Amino acid sequence: MLINELSKKTGITTHTIRFYEKSGLIEGKQDESVKSNNYFHYDEITVEKLDFISDAKSVGFTIKEIGQIIDAWYNKKYTKKQKLEILDDKLISLEQKMKEIKEMKKQILQFKDDVVNDRC
Template identity: 50%
Template sequence: MLVNELSKRTGLSIHTIRYYENLGMIKGVTDENVTSNNYKHYDANTIERLEIIIEAREVGFTLAEIKKILISWFETTDSKPETLELFQAKIKEIDDKMKYFKQTKSLLEKVCEKIQSNND
């Protein structure tokens, strides 16, 4: 499929798809028999890669981390401990953020209570 179809099927813009391709996260193939254009073709594997990228971005992975995940997932068979470590580090990071946000929320609630009691 061409990049337009890939964009429609994933919901990503063509610009974003090209960006991920420039980073080496996906790869399109040009037809060497056609010299009149530089159209790249993408297979179903590319959709799977892009879906992983989308989901990983949604949970807070950086592009560098996602690239490691993709390499581990698609290109190597013995990097499971490294991948597990990456996911565990992200879980810890999320736990730390949750703790910070709970503390921030508590502080804001106290400020709101003070403001309310001063208005009474």
């Protein structure tokens, strides 16, 4: 599919898709047999990747971190061991985020309590 269809399927603008492509997160390929244009074609894996990118951004992963995860999954440049190391590293960082959110929840509940009991 071309970039417009990809954009419609993922809800990500063509501009942002091109930004992600330049950042190395996804990669379209040009059809060598067509000489009249240099349009990029994208496959279902790219749709999958973009959906993942959206989710990963929500949890606060940076473009760089998302790139590492995508490479650990879709790329052949790492050994099995290296891939698992990267993924485990991200799991640890998710656990950390989880812990911080729980702490923040407690803190805000305390704030609420203070408001209710006129301690602020």
